[in-house]
Amino acid sequence: MSLRSRVLRTLAVATTAAAVLAPVPASAMAAPAAAGAVETRHVSGGHAVTAGATITTATGASYAFSAVVGGKPVRWNPCAAIHWRANVMRAPLGGLGALKSAVASVAAATGTTWVFDGTTTAAPSSSWLPTTSTQKPVLIGWTDGTSSDLLRGKPSSVLGMTRTTWFGRSTATGTVAATRGAVVALDRTDRLPLRGGNSWTAVALHELGHAAGLAHPHDSGELMNAVLPASLTGLQAGDRSGLYRLGRSQGCISF
Numbered sequence: 001m002s003l004r005s006r007v008l009r010t011l012a013v014a015t016t017a018a019a020v021l022a023p024v025p026a027s028a029m030a031a032p033a034a035a036g037a038v039e040t041r042h043v044s045g046g047h048a049v050t051a052g053a054t055i056t057t058a059t060g061a062s063y064a065f066s067a068v069v070g071g072k073p074v075r076w077n078p079c080a081a082i083h084w085r086a087n088v089m090r091a092p093l094g095g096l097g098a099l100k101s102a103v104a105s106v107a108a109a110t111g112t113t114w115v116f117d118g119t120t121t122a123a124p125s126s127s128w129l130p131t132t133s134t135q136k137p138v139l140i141g142w143t144d145g146t147s148s149d150l151l152r153g154k155p156s157s158v159l160g161m162t163r164t165t166w167f168g169r170s171t172a173t174g175t176v177a178a179t180r181g182a183v184v185a186l187d188r189t190d191r192l193p194l195r196g197g198n199s200w201t202a203v204a205l206h207e208l209g210h211a212a213g214l215a216h217p218h219d220s221g222e223l224m225n226a227v228l229p230a231s232l233t234g235l236q237a238g239d240r241s242g243l244y245r246l247g248r249s250q251g252c253i254s255f
């Protein structure tokens with residue numbers, strides 16, 4: 001059997017993006033930034049691709065998935081190492097440590113292994129994202145609207161942006177989807193502490209939550225809320241529940 005016949009069709013790349021907004025009055029809050037911006041073109045086999053609705057756990061915590069295919073959230077293959085690189089050319093002093101801390105939290109919450117491949121001078125922009133379904137390292141780093149399309153034209157309240165790329169493949173037994181790339185742009189023009197509330201660690205954690213497959217829940221008590229909750233320094237119960245369901249607990253993905 002040829003590869004062509006076993007793999008019936010490769011679906012189009014879809015991307016999602018979302019922003020962290022600095023705390024602003026509720027009246028000025030925008031709708032969750034692009035949480036539902038999932039392209040659905042070339043989806044075959046009747047498998048709906050939708051942005052996940054907010055899911056509330058029995059204990060009242062909540063989370064949302066960025067994309068759902070065939071009833072399952074789109075995620076990385078948790079059985080393969082997720083490599084990542086950092087661009088810290090324009091980072092605050094100690095910035096790399098903040099990134100490593102955030103990555104460690106997401107790795108623990110998902111049960112996945114993240115491998116640091118070192119620093120890079122590549123700009124955290126959408127050109128980093130893979131154009132083929134071969135998995136590529138996640139890039140996270142500080143940049144600005146001049147150097148990265150992710151931050152271009154964004155209001156000053158935006159602290160970071162994430163864009164992910166996933167591929168779907170229709171097989172005889174259903175659609176298989178897997179995230180294959182992500183890029184996180186942190187706005188270097190913002191002045192934040194490294195740790196604590198409203199810190200680079202918190203922003204990086206929120207953005208890596210997007211990279212892992214979470215969207216914004218309608219719950220200001222979660223770190224994944226569209227407006228970064230100032231009092232939160234780390235992942236909350238809903239954030240952890242969502243990440244758990246995007247990780248190793250759900251088994252491997254054969255793509």
Ligand SMILES: [Zn+2]
Pocket residue numbers: 018019020206210216224225226
């Ligand atoms: Zn966000």
